[in-house]
Amino acid sequence: MERPFLKWFGIVFILTINHAYAEYAEIILLGTGTPRPSIERFGSATLVSAGGKYFLFDAGRGVTIRLQQAGITPDLVETVFLTHLHSDHISGLDDLWITGWVWQRESLLQVYGPSGTDQLVRNLRKAYAADISYRTENAGLDDDKAQINAQEISEGVVYKQGGVTIRSFLVDHKPVTPAFGYRIEFGDRVIVLSGDTTYVESMVEQARDADVLIHEIAAASKKLLQRNKRLRQVVAYHTTPEQMISLLQKTRPRFTALNHVLLFGVDEQSVLAKIKAEYQGEVVMGYDLMKIGVGNKITVNKINAAAYE
Ligand SMILES: [Zn+2]
Ligand SMILES: [Zn+2]
Numbered sequence: 001m002e003r004p005f006l007k008w009f010g011i012v013f014i015l016t017i018n019h020a021y022a023e024y025a026e027i028i029l030l031g032t033g034t035p036r037p038s039i040e041r042f043g044s045a046t047l048v049s050a051g052g053k054y055f056l057f058d059a060g061r062g063v064t065i066r067l068q069q070a071g072i073t074p075d076l077v078e079t080v081f082l083t084h085l086h087s088d089h090i091s092g093l094d095d096l097w098i099t100g101w102v103w104q105r106e107s108l109l110q111v112y113g114p115s116g117t118d119q120l121v122r123n124l125r126k127a128y129a130a131d132i133s134y135r136t137e138n139a140g141l142d143d144d145k146a147q148i149n150a151q152e153i154s155e156g157v158v159y160k161q162g163g164v165t166i167r168s169f170l171v172d173h174k175p176v177t178p179a180f181g182y183r184i185e186f187g188d189r190v191i192v193l194s195g196d197t198t199y200v201e202s203m204v205e206q207a208r209d210a211d212v213l214i215h216e217i218a219a220a221s222k223k224l225l226q227r228n229k230r231l232r233q234v235v236a237y238h239t240t241p242e243q244m245i246s247l248l249q250k251t252r253p254r255f256t257a258l259n260h261v262l263l264f265g266v267d268e269q270s271v272l273a274k275i276k277a278e279y280q281g282e283v284v285m286g287y288d289l290m291k292i293g294v295g296n297k298i299t300v301n302k303i304n305a306a307a308y309e
Contacts, residue, residue, distance in 0.1 A: 023187045024295040025050040030066035032259040032286045035088040044089045050186040051162040056080045057193050063092035069305035075103035082113030083195025084179035101146045110149045112158050114178045121150040171197030173237050189294050199243035204250050211294050213253040221265030241271050245278040255298045257286035
């Protein structure tokens with residue numbers, strides 16, 4: 001018997017599901033720290049999940065541990081985008097790569113990054129040659145799968161597949177050049193990641209219509225800044241609270257989480273309070289294992305790491 005009602009109901013239902021699926025992405029802050037070793041804030045790493053795939057931005061210290069705490073084994077991460085080649089953004093890459101290989105990652109690890117990425121990846125292969133040969137010979141792992149595909153990028157679209165578009169844009173982290181921020185577009189959703197940068201006009205352009213902005217922050221007390229020239233140089237290639245206020249006032253993302261929290265002689269609360277005094281939009285201090293759902297609503301949860309031990 002024909003049941004046109006059910007047929008149409010089915011089509012509408014499927015379209016609705018597809019629409020909802022296409023419009024939802026998730027961000028997990030895996031590492032919100034800096035070169036400073038900290039149990040609270042691991043090295044830079046942000047995971048974006050969109051279109052059924054994981055995209056990892058930077059692979060700082062401890063990234064594999066934080067992934068485990070989020071219930072994600074390292075083999076499931078196949079695509080990594082590097083913002084720049086400072087050690088705090090790459091020092092977890094070897095672990096992610098090798099352990100993902102041991103966990104039998106289906107495809108090769110793909111790493112996009114600035115010039116120098118190819119050399120980094122080739123030298124990692126050399127550094128781990130002994131391990132790769134032991135595991136190939138004794139554990140029967142496939143040597144070919146231990147390759148890394150590196151692609152050095154410039155500004156523009158670096159990835160476009162399955163409804164996900166990822167663009168890189170130049171930021172200002174001089175003398176580190178190039179340094180990239182990334183903009184992830186999925187359906188109508190826009191997520192912008194700053195990487196390491198001082199205030200830069202390209203960020204204003206990219207973050208203007210963003211649903212979520214994940215942005216670095218740095219601050220130091222006046223006293224320390226006056227005394228220490230090196231500290232002044234460090235703060236100069238990061239974003240101060242004053243610059244953050246200006247950026248947020250111009251861009252007004254739906255939600256902003258601060259990461260790469262680099263503070264000297266000032267505390268997080270006072271930095272956040274200073275920003276919030278001048279900017280009324282949603283802005284929070286990011287923390288490791290913060291999960292941000294990006295849909296019609298923006299949701300924030302802390303992942304319960306104990307559930308995955
Ligand atoms: Zn950094
Ligand atoms: Zn840096």
